[in-house]
Amino acid sequence: VSSAVLPAVLSIVLTAASDRVGVDDPVQVAVEVRNVSPTPVLMIGVVDGAESGARYPRWTPVIEGPNGPLVPERPDFTSPLRPADFRRLEPGESFDPTVSAGGAAWFPLASFDAISQHPGRYSVAVELDTEAPDDQAWQGTLPDRRPSAAAEAAVVAKLLADVPRLRARSNTVTITVEP
Amino acid sequence: MPVYDPTSVAHSLPMAPKTAWAVEDVARIQAEMVQALAPTAPVTAPAAVPVVRDVAQQTTVSGRYRGNAADFELELRIDVDGLRPTRRVSGDFFQRSGGTMAYIGSFIVNTPDIQVGPDQIVIEGEGVYSFDSGSPRLRIAIPRVPDLMPRAPATAQFLTSAGIPGQTFSCNYESPFLRAIEFERDIVEGIQPFEAYDTGRLLSGGPARVLTVPAAFGEAGIEMIDLDPGDPVPIDLAGADRIWSNRELHAAMERHFSRWSDEPAWRVWLLAATIHEEGPGLRGIMFDAMDQRQRQGCAVFHDVIGGTGDRVTRAMLRTYVHELGHCFNLYHSHQKEFMNPPQPNRLDALSWMHYPANYRGAGGSGEAAYWRAFPFQFDDGELIHLRHGFRDAVIPGGQPFGLGAADIDPGMFADQIADESGLELEIRAPDRFMLGTPVVIELKLSLLDLRGRTVNTKLHPNFGYVQVAIARLGGKPKIYRPLITHCIEPELVMLDRNRPSIYESSYIGFGKDGFYFDAPGQYELRALYNAPDGSRVISNVLRLRVKAPLTREEDEVADLFIGTEQGTLLYLLGSESESLRRGRDAFATVIEKYPDNPMASYAYLVEGMSASRPFKRIEDHKVVSQPADFGRSENMLSAVVGATTPSGKSLFADTEAPSPSKPRLDNISLNMVMQRLAEMRKEAGNDAGASTMAIDIVRHFDNLQVPPHVRKRIIEQVSKLLTEEQIDGLRENGAAPSGNPPSGNAGGGKARSRPRRK
Numbered sequence: 001v002s003s004a005v006l007p008a009v010l011s012i013v014l015t016a017a018s019d020r021v022g023v024d025d026p027v028q029v030a031v032e033v034r035n036v037s038p039t040p041v042l043m044i045g046v047v048d049g050a051e052s053g054a055r056y057p058r059w060t061p062v063i064e065g066p067n068g069p070l071v072p073e074r075p076d077f078t079s080p081l082r083p084a085d086f087r088r089l090e091p092g093e094s095f096d097p098t099v100s101a102g103g104a105a106w107f108p109l110a111s112f113d114a115i116s117q118h119p120g121r122y123s124v125a126v127e128l129d130t131e132a133p134d135d136q137a138w139q140g141t142l143p144d145r146r147p148s149a150a151a152e153a154a155v156v157a158k159l160l161a162d163v164p165r166l167r168a169r170s171n172t173v174t175i176t177v178e179p
Numbered sequence: 180m181p182v183y184d185p186t187s188v189a190h191s192l193p194m195a196p197k198t199a200w201a202v203e204d205v206a207r208i209q210a211e212m213v214q215a216l217a218p219t220a221p222v223t224a225p226a227a228v229p230v231v232r233d234v235a236q237q238t239t240v241s242g243r244y245r246g247n248a249a250d251f252e253l254e255l256r257i258d259v260d261g262l263r264p265t266r267r268v269s270g271d272f273f274q275r276s277g278g279t280m281a282y283i284g285s286f287i288v289n290t291p292d293i294q295v296g297p298d299q300i301v302i303e304g305e306g307v308y309s310f311d312s313g314s315p316r317l318r319i320a321i322p323r324v325p326d327l328m329p330r331a332p333a334t335a336q337f338l339t340s341a342g343i344p345g346q347t348f349s350c351n352y353e354s355p356f357l358r359a360i361e362f363e364r365d366i367v368e369g370i371q372p373f374e375a376y377d378t379g380r381l382l383s384g385g386p387a388r389v390l391t392v393p394a395a396f397g398e399a400g401i402e403m404i405d406l407d408p409g410d411p412v413p414i415d416l417a418g419a420d421r422i423w424s425n426r427e428l429h430a431a432m433e434r435h436f437s438r439w440s441d442e443p444a445w446r447v448w449l450l451a452a453t454i455h456e457e458g459p460g461l462r463g464i465m466f467d468a469m470d471q472r473q474r475q476g477c478a479v480f481h482d483v484i485g486g487t488g489d490r491v492t493r494a495m496l497r498t499y500v501h502e503l504g505h506c507f508n509l510y511h512s513h514q515k516e517f518m519n520p521p522q523p524n525r526l527d528a529l530s531w532m533h534y535p536a537n538y539r540g541a542g543g544s545g546e547a548a549y550w551r552a553f554p555f556q557f558d559d560g561e562l563i564h565l566r567h568g569f570r571d572a573v574i575p576g577g578q579p580f581g582l583g584a585a586d587i588d589p590g591m592f593a594d595q596i597a598d599e600s601g602l603e604l605e606i607r608a609p610d611r612f613m614l615g616t617p618v619v620i621e622l623k624l625s626l627l628d629l630r631g632r633t634v635n636t637k638l639h640p641n642f643g644y645v646q647v648a649i650a651r652l653g654g655k656p657k658i659y660r661p662l663i664t665h666c667i668e669p670e671l672v673m674l675d676r677n678r679p680s681i682y683e684s685s686y687i688g689f690g691k692d693g694f695y696f697d698a699p700g701q702y703e704l705r706a707l708y709n710a711p712d713g714s715r716v717i718s719n720v721l722r723l724r725v726k727a728p729l730t731r732e733e734d735e736v737a738d739l740f741i742g743t744e745q746g747t748l749l750y751l752l753g754s755e756s757e758s759l760r761r762g763r764d765a766f767a768t769v770i771e772k773y774p775d776n777p778m779a780s781y782a783y784l785v786e787g788m789s790a791s792r793p794f795k796r797i798e799d800h801k802v803v804s805q806p807a808d809f810g811r812s813e814n815m816l817s818a819v820v821g822a823t824t825p826s827g828k829s830l831f832a833d834t835e836a837p838s839p840s841k842p843r844l845d846n847i848s849l850n851m852v853m854q855r856l857a858e859m860r861k862e863a864g865n866d867a868g869a870s871t872m873a874i875d876i877v878r879h880f881d882n883l884q885v886p887p888h889v890r891k892r893i894i895e896q897v898s899k900l901l902t903e904e905q906i907d908g909l910r911e912n913g914a915a916p917s918g919n920p921p922s923g924n925a926g927g928g929k930a931r932s933r934p935r936r937k
Binding site: 026079110113114150151155 | 457458459460461462463464465468502505510511513514516518519521524534536537543544545546547579580581582635642643644646658668669671707709710711712713714715
């Protein structure tokens with residue numbers, strides 16, 4: 001069943017702090033992910049490797065500008081998922097997947113910040129993809145040496161089963177980088 | 180890594196342009212810090228300001244020394260002056276045997292006292308060892324010599340904690356570098372590799388200098404000895420697609436790394452390659468992270484990192500050093516928690532091992548902020564690891580990626596700074612044990628937040644969700660490692676007002692490391708529960724004493740209990756395996772010779788539990804089943820219950836305190852034994868005896884006034900042995916409709932005298 005025919009589960013809204021920034025200035029774009037379904041939803045924020053597509057969930061920036069698409073740096077080792085990386089959203093509740101909370105290891109979308117390296121007009125959006133082919137595609141590649149690794153992996157496997165499989169795309173914001 | 184000691188100062192002294200630290204200044208700062216941090220002194224920050232001296236006129240003492248004593252060789256690393264001194268000394272021991280030499284262990288002294296005199300420098304402190312050292316203190320004396328003269332040998336004297344001299348090594352100066360490694364950089368044909376970068380070309384957080392890869396490691400105290408690169412590596416090794424996989428990179432290493440051998444060795448390989456199959460975002464990879472001997476090679480991908488311009492060259496340098504850092508067993512700055520022992524993640528680290536985009540510093544976050552502040556160096560914790568980590572935790576081909584030496588970080592069990600888990604973990608046990616007595620702890624996980632919490636009922640350390648640290652006073656802490664790790668999914672239940680706590684009883688006296696309480700003395704225990712939401716709930720510290728035997732009988736019984744087979748039998752709660760016969764014989768001797776000794780209860784317990792179940796063995800390629808011996812088991816387990824509840828009175832009553840000479844089963848174990856007795860009667864067709872025993876169990880715990888939710892749980896456990904009427908009777912009035920004081924025998928009444936083993 002294509003996710004396109006399913007009722008919406010999440011909405012993703014980008015909000016730029018300013019539509020004009022100077023070269024090398026920080027680019028502040030807030031990401032609001034809201035549960036628009038009538039039931040609770042479990043989701044994972046931007047863990048390392050999620051931006052570059054190295055692992056699921058994929059939080060892929062979609063940036064169009066004068067220099068073509070930006071390629072985010074792909075980490076050589078991605079962190080194992082931990083229970084704290086999951087966020088449970090009640091109906092109507094929202095969170096910013098780029099801001100760590102409650103022990104989660106989420107990171108800002110570095111590609112947004114990178115656009116200010118070159119002047120020009122950029123359109124910015126983000127796509128979320130949780131349609132991983134298997135559980136392995138969620139897991140990090142870094143060896144987890146903690147004594148609790150096996151225990152946490154079992155908990156993560158249970159939690160992963162409750163993450164809805166979907167694709168969603170945010171609105172598009174336009175930012176101009178001034179020389 | 181074990182050298183990252185949260186109890187000691189982990190900072191190196193900073194590097195300043197054209198300035199190195201003289202040992203006088205380091206000693207002064209060390210003394211000021213000790214004084215400032217002393218409880219009786221006013222706490223003021225020491226003035227960590229480098230005194231600019233002409234380094235060429237100074238006699239530095241830091242560096243690598245080497246010496247021998249008897250058949251042993253010591254590589255000694257002194258790090259108390261020069262560039263970024265970490266104020267530590269460390270070393271590796273080797274043993275010569277004929278024409279061979281084997282590594283046998285390492286040590287580090289984290290915060291030594293440094294005394295600088297006119298004629299010599301004395302460095303002294305107690306070390307942390309990768310083995311049990313009898314002489315953990317180290318005093319190093321280094322004569323001062325005039326400038327430009329050869330360095331004098333360092334005398335390393337090991338001493339007991341009480342100051343009694345141990346072995347002495349006279350160590351000759353070998354190198355200003357603390358470690359040396361052979362470095363071979365091979366190049367895929369057509370690649371223009373990185374050579375050098377001038378850190379003054381762009382704004383940065385450190386002094387301007389020209390850095391090559393060996394120079395970057397040289398600043399960390401690691402000498403990279405360049406090996407001649409071989410012929411260019413043909414791109415054909417990447418396959419027809421000309422894109423590298425980890426497997427192809429490993430094969431290329433085996434073929435082209437001229438000094439490669441699959442063993443721990445101070446040599447490392449880097450391949451300047453084209454592109455990895457992971458795609459154009461991957462700048463480099465330490466690909467050797469899967470087999471037995473890991474961390475021997477890495478690769479960087481010039482289709483991604485190559486090009487010209489200062490930013491490109493700067494990033495290229497970082498990628499080269501970063502990937503080689505993995506070969507020295509360094510994790511990313513934001514992933515330190517996944518190492519063993521774990522360290523805190525360091526998102527604010529200005530390190531080669533950080534991802535610029537992940538940097539979060541006081542002066543800003545992200546890539547631009549990182550590069551503005553980055554001084555082109557490893558952070559302090561990494562520097563200590565590189566210079567002083569136990570050899571196998573650092574050397575390529577040594578410990579697997581992410582694993583430190585066989586040591587644990589007591590910090591893992593430190594109090595949490597913030598605890599919003601809503602849970603409390605309690606660990607309890609009698610405060611005294613006679614030597615040889617099986618140490619059984621009780622774990623209790625309780626709800627603090629009455630809104631409720633989902634918890635995992637699998638609290639036994641065998642399941643891996645709970646770890647128990649055990650430290651003998653003055654000794655190194657160990658994590659209890661169960662003999663058999665049970666891979667089992669968590670069983671999640673909701674703790675709430677109706678069920679505010681769960682319990683588990685665990686025998687932790689014997690595991691993979693053998694006996695954990697095999698010597699008299701004071702022990703401290705602490706447990707850690709890994710909650711489903713990622714919280715780590717730390718228990719109280721349990722202190723218990725293992726008492727030395729005072730009589731000949733106690734001594735002999737202790738000997739009969741301390742043995743690998745006996746430990747295994749206690750762990751398994753009995754077994755008829757032939758390989759454990761010596762253990763069973765030892766327990767039989769206890770029962771025969773000392774039937775009234777309190778510790779005989781445990782021999783009865785093991786024998787009784789073993790006899791209660793069938794045992795299968797393979798003989799002549801056929802499975803032969805040995806049936807359960809209910810009669811023998813009944814006798815043995817009844818004796819256990821009888822001994823625990825003499826004259827029908829519970830030892831658990833508050834009126835009778837436990838004593839080391841009268842060990843007792845904990846409530847949970849006693850419940851287990853009584854339930855097994857009841858089940859066995861049911862299995863043997865004695866339904867009346869089973870229900871009588873079941874009711875005895877509830878009555879026994881009624882006498883102990885256990886909480887209602889525990890009582891409810893016990894009734895649930897025995898309900899399969901009771902009629903509906905009996906269950907209702909227990910539920911309604913809390914009184915048993917029939918039954919007897921707990922006794923363990925089928926008919927109730929007095930406990931039986933102890934049976935003798937046939």
